[in-house]
Amino acid sequence: MITLASDFGSPYPAAMRGVVRRTSDAELVDVSHDLPRGDPRAAAFWLRFVLPEFPPAVHCAVVDPGVGTDRAAIVVRAGEHAIVAPDNGLAFPPARALAAATGTGPNDIDVFEIHEADPASTTFHGRDVFAPAAARVRENAWTDGTIDGDRLTALGSLTATDDRVDLRFPEPLVERDPDGTIDTIDGEVLVVDGFGNAITNVPGNVITNVLGNAVGDAGHDRVRVNDAGPVPLVATFAAVPPGDRLVTVGSHGFLECDVNDGRGAEAFDLDAGDPVRLSFE
């Protein structure tokens, strides 16, 4: 299987599908072609979220504001998967998640630089560099349903490298009361999804004890987001009336600021990259 992800919208991804199909019969699955445009960090958030749902595959992921410059193109072997991507950090958050999902730990990663001689364009390496490389990896370095590190290492168009751009998401700062319960968390909005949910970098397990069966046990069932009035900390959207604000743990495993049947980002005045202070009551 080769998955395709980009910020290309339409119809550019069709050129990538065609190019792959010229040299590979592998199943093609679109992840998304509406990843946040020109934003490798936000795109990496989404790839880290969805790629681990897949069985071992070659993932071709292109969000590439540096196309046509001297940024490298890379293949990252991550556990039983491979990611083909520009060397701008995009590949590493999902690679660590894929390696962890494989069971070999988040550091079971090798990186190779792609040598693509003379691409036909300077503006569309999705077609001219990444799609052909993904097909080549799939056809020449795939054995028994997983990526084959030895065959990958032997591919003439690749060379192992340690020199690449990493990307890591910021960690939130958690302040606790003397009794151990949470007082405030200083985090950041990582992405706003298509529903308008403002998804933060605060892992859900930080507050799990105040949700679900345990709500109230920790003395917290409401939270302030920045300077706004307190809103319920609940288990799902429908726990509040339509139009009401809430904070919950989303399917990504992170705290998000939402509105039931509405757009949390607007209601809380939050954009991707904004700081967010959560004050628990």
Place this chain on the structure above:
Amino acid sequence: MITLASDFGSPYPAAMRGVVRRTSDAELVDVSHDLPRGDPRAAAFWLRFVLPEFPPAVHCAVVDPGVGTDRAAIVVRAGEHAIVAPDNGLAFPPARALAAATGTGPNDIDVFEIHEADPASTTFHGRDVFAPAAARVRENAWTDGTIDGDRLTALGSLTATDDRVDLRFPEPLVERDPDGTIDTIDGEVLVVDGFGNAITNVPGNVITNVLGNAVGDAGHDRVRVNDAGPVPLVATFAAVPPGDRLVTVGSHGFLECDVNDGRGAEAFDLDAGDPVRLSFE
């Protein structure tokens, strides 16, 4: 084949594709992930329209404003097809159409409740409940190219149920003149499509005698929509100049209020759910 339909936009459906592929090699076909958001009735209109075009398949359909509440998750066997969906009515209009298309009548339907222990999230059951259930149905209750009712009944994670939320579209009220021709029809806009066509609940066969070869035979070739001036009742968009309003029978089999190369919903001031009175001239 497993078809996927939702109101999730992008990139959430990719997680569903990955989850299915972990346990099933069945072909994946996207129906749409831009179904009317949070609106099971309008989504059911579209599923009733498109699913009967498919050969027998397992259809995973998720428009689920009640996610995380105690609404059930169900599998509906409909003729030779199966629909996996939340129990909010979404499945039944397409299920009746699929059963009818199978030739066994619109009531050839069985309903099963899905028991999914402890889904990973309370906000994304497309990934955590419906996609795994669709893969399970496809892998364990599919025989010779159709759903297998006996094997479905035997699936441990399902129990037959009669207790489910149904959903039916309103019927229009037709008033006729003494000579049998139509005077007025009181209907409703069911959906507005991406072209801006306002599609009503008035079946085309009600007025077929005033269209096509029969136009004029019934004495009607113009119609008023609510209080607007009369517009032509024609066989297709291009029968009027670009920018002009028209009423026609659309490909769904229902009367729709359109503008050639324009947006009928705006021109006629109609939204989904609005009443619409058609007065024939």
Place this chain on the structure above:
Amino acid sequence: MITLASDFGSPYPAAMRGVVRRTSDAELVDVSHDLPRGDPRAAAFWLRFVLPEFPPAVHCAVVDPGVGTDRAAIVVRAGEHAIVAPDNGLAFPPARALAAATGTGPNDIDVFEIHEADPASTTFHGRDVFAPAAARVRENAWTDGTIDGDRLTALGSLTATDDRVDLRFPEPLVERDPDGTIDTIDGEVLVVDGFGNAITNVPGNVITNVLGNAVGDAGHDRVRVNDAGPVPLVATFAAVPPGDRLVTVGSHGFLECDVNDGRGAEAFDLDAGDPVRLSFE
């Protein structure tokens, strides 16, 4: 393989997928369903761009403002490919490109009219005419991985025809200085892509000598677009700071007026169809 392209958005293309799958097991690949709406010329630009990336296939392409009128439906054999489309010119720019890519020259094209008795609708021939015809061509006129002209000619539902609507893009007018360098080019914007890039009809090879290694050799590295101030003529977006305007040769092989990380069409005040005068400095 059957590719699908249209301006139908969502969910209409799902009906085409279902219809094909009822009679053909061929792989289905979506090209795009967001082609410029109701604009066969702009849609033809995109199809000419992407279809030649594919291996031999049956391409079902529907941008059809004349649906329901007496415009014909056609199959175009182009080299080893076939295009099924309305007879409004849409098929010919990509057909010439496919024939050229096959290596048999841009005129290796045969045209057949489709006879589809009594389509179910007058508004959705994607479902009722073109998808069934594409499946029929694929199932009955495909041999050893390419279209089979003899079997196509023998198909009962097709008749060869020379009477069809052609479509050609305008040629730019190039004025040169006495020393042979370019003074001005009068061209036209053919399409604006999803990034806001305004793509012209000026082939990149006209100015290749002023780009890349040769920049400066020809004495030109800046260009005025209509009455705007001069902007750099560069090899890729990232050659200028974010927000700055540029002119480059895009991946389609044509000159385009862009903004790095912005929308060139707005910055240069250009729409599809607008004339564009390029004055070289």
